[in-house]
Amino acid sequence: MELEEVTLRLVALPTREPLAAAHDAAPAAERELVFVQIRTDVGEGWGECSALNRPTYTAEYARGCFATLRDQIVPGVFARAGEGDLVAADAPMAAAGFTMAVNDASLTARGVSLATELGATAVAVPAGAALGLAETDALVVRAIALAEQGFARIKLKIQPGHDAAVLDRLVTELPSMRWHLDANGAYSGDDALELIELVGRGRVVAIEQPFTVDEDSRVVRTFIEQVDALDRDVAVVMDESIGSLGDAERLHAAGALGGVSVKAPRLGSLGNARVMHDWCVDMGVAMTAGGMLESGLGRHALAALAALPGFTLVGDVSPARRWLAADPWPDLAMVDGAVIVPTEPGIAPAPDLALLDHHTIDRVTVTQ
Numbered sequence: 001m002e003l004e005e006v007t008l009r010l011v012a013l014p015t016r017e018p019l020a021a022a023h024d025a026a027p028a029a030e031r032e033l034v035f036v037q038i039r040t041d042v043g044e045g046w047g048e049c050s051a052l053n054r055p056t057y058t059a060e061y062a063r064g065c066f067a068t069l070r071d072q073i074v075p076g077v078f079a080r081a082g083e084g085d086l087v088a089a090d091a092p093m094a095a096a097g098f099t100m101a102v103n104d105a106s107l108t109a110r111g112v113s114l115a116t117e118l119g120a121t122a123v124a125v126p127a128g129a130a131l132g133l134a135e136t137d138a139l140v141v142r143a144i145a146l147a148e149q150g151f152a153r154i155k156l157k158i159q160p161g162h163d164a165a166v167l168d169r170l171v172t173e174l175p176s177m178r179w180h181l182d183a184n185g186a187y188s189g190d191d192a193l194e195l196i197e198l199v200g201r202g203r204v205v206a207i208e209q210p211f212t213v214d215e216d217s218r219v220v221r222t223f224i225e226q227v228d229a230l231d232r233d234v235a236v237v238m239d240e241s242i243g244s245l246g247d248a249e250r251l252h253a254a255g256a257l258g259g260v261s262v263k264a265p266r267l268g269s270l271g272n273a274r275v276m277h278d279w280c281v282d283m284g285v286a287m288t289a290g291g292m293l294e295s296g297l298g299r300h301a302l303a304a305l306a307a308l309p310g311f312t313l314v315g316d317v318s319p320a321r322r323w324l325a326a327d328p329w330p331d332l333a334m335v336d337g338a339v340i341v342p343t344e345p346g347i348a349p350a351p352d353l354a355l356l357d358h359h360t361i362d363r364v365t366v367t368q
Helices: 062-079 092-110 114-118 136-149 164-173 189-199 217-229 245-253 270-283 296-306 353-359
Strands: 003-014 030-040 043-049 124-126 128-131 153-157 178-182 204-208 235-237 259-262 286-289 338-340 360-367
Touching: 003 062, 003 353, 030 062, 030 092, 043 062, 043 092, 043 296, 062 092, 062 360, 092 114, 092 270, 114 270, 114 296, 128 136, 136 153, 136 164, 153 164, 164 178, 164 189, 189 204, 189 217, 204 286, 217 235, 235 286, 245 270, 259 270, 270 286, 270 296, 286 296, 296 338, 353 360
Parallel strands: 128 153, 153 178, 178 204, 204 235, 235 259, 259 286
Antiparallel strands: 003 030, 003 360, 030 043, 124 338
């Protein structure tokens, strides 16, 4: 496949509600995303870079990724006279946006769906929703609405001062809901006993990134052992701590890995996400498919990935309309609490170009 032209778009899409978290308590009202459109000798492909608006979750952010793709990655690919191997350890989300477009072009040309290419086995996956940091009464209203829509697992963002009392209220209102707590590294080892008590409440099935990335692995290992001792089948999942397979291997060797939030953008490509999936299966490590507030394009890729057989925890797989008030891409279908895995060739159907143009705030085309 020969690359002929790349068009990059920085897009700002309006959101329905913010997803505040420990790393960003006041997210913007618009979700900025970078879309990559490539033209090749076999057809075109689309990719999405899902870095957040600001460098709070990782050092990458949407506008920075737009510049990285424009000034480094795309010119570098053309210089190699093909898509080649993208070595972008310092910019995996930007690289993932480009490689997704390459995947899409190749799959579409061959008439193969991403789910088939990855080796997915499920035709539908359980839908998982998320709730950000917010006032408790508002969270209760949102959680009840999600339950009525068919979601049976909700990821609840937590941080010191916004944890036990909030969870207790939600558990009281929805006693049958499964809860996945996500701290985004907001706690330290000094908070371990409080967190142990927290995961014993209600139907908590996982706690994600409880400690900062630089917390001593011995603290994390001890915490995992204490959680296991509860005999509640709660997974201690790492997210921010996992930027590569090497990170997972290091934590696993130290006994500090109870689970992995597998995110293709953080890992640099869908192929790398598949490698992480296979490694977790081999090691017996719990997995969840992590989301990044993607558009319908990114959500199609997420659903295909989540349909792999090794995912043991409900992931962040929900329609993009959960967060986006406008989206150029067709959305995922959700039926009876499950998201239907896309089966069309490529990654997702073509976007509404007029709507995409309307929300584009910067654009550049790069050629050989």
